[in-house]
Amino acid sequence: NKKNNSLDSENNNFQTSIGINNLKDTKTGIEIAPKNISEISSLTSISPTLPEIENLISNWLENKSRFLAGKGDVDLSKIVQSKLIKRLNKERSDDLQNNVRKIIDTDIQSIEYLTQSSSRISVLVKMIYSENVLDNKGVVVSRFSKPLENKYILGYSAKSWKLVDYVSGI
Numbered sequence: 652n653k654k655n656n657s658l659d660s661e662n663n664n665f666q667t668s669i670g671i672n673n674l675k676d677t678k679t680g681i682e683i684a685p686k687n688i689s690e691i692s693s694l695t696s697i698s699p700t701l702p703e704i705e706n707l708i709s710n711w712l713e714n715k716s717r718f719l720a721g722k723g724d725v726d727l728s729k730i731v732q733s734k735l736i737k738r739l740n741k742e743r744s745d746d747l748q749n750n751v752r753k754i755i756d757t758d759i760q761s762i763e764y765l766t767q768s769s770s771r772i773s774v775l776v777k778m779i780y781s782e783n784v785l786d787n788k789g790v791v792v793s794r795f796s797k798p799l800e801n802k803y804i805l806g807y808s809a810k811s812w813k814l815v816d817y818v819s820g821i
Contacts, residue, residue, distance in 0.1 A: 693729045693811040704774055705762045708803055711814055716755040719743055731814045751792060754783040772805045
C-alpha cells in the first residue's frame, strides 16, 4: 500500500495514513463499501473536457461531504490544492468545536466554461445543494435545500489540474 498525506477528521491535521477503510454510517450502522466512493485520480489531460472537469468537481463534493459528516479521512491532494484542504480542515474543526456534523448532498445539473487558458480554467456549476446539520446525538439542528450556482477555478501545475478555489452562490 502507498502512504498518502490525508485529512484527519478527528485531530484536524495532516497525517500519514494508508488507503480508505470501510466506513459505517454512524446512525444506521450499515457498512459503506469503498466501491461506493469514487476513486480520486489526477486530471492530467492538457485540455480537459467538461465531463472530466465535472468528474473532478463531483469527486471533490463527494469527499468533502464525507469528511464533513465525520465519516473518515481522505486524501484530496491529487485534485485539490493545499489551500482548499486547509479551508476544509478549518470547517471540520469549527464543526467539531460546535459539536455538529454536516450531511451534504449535491446534484450537479449543468456545467459550463467561463474562462479557459493553458494554466487556468473557471467553470460555472449549477446544482441542487442540501445540507443537514446534526448535533452529536444525530438530531437535526438546521436543514436547507436550494439551487446553487458555484464558480470553480482549476489551476494546472506539476502536470495535473487541481481545484484552486470556488465561489459559492454567485
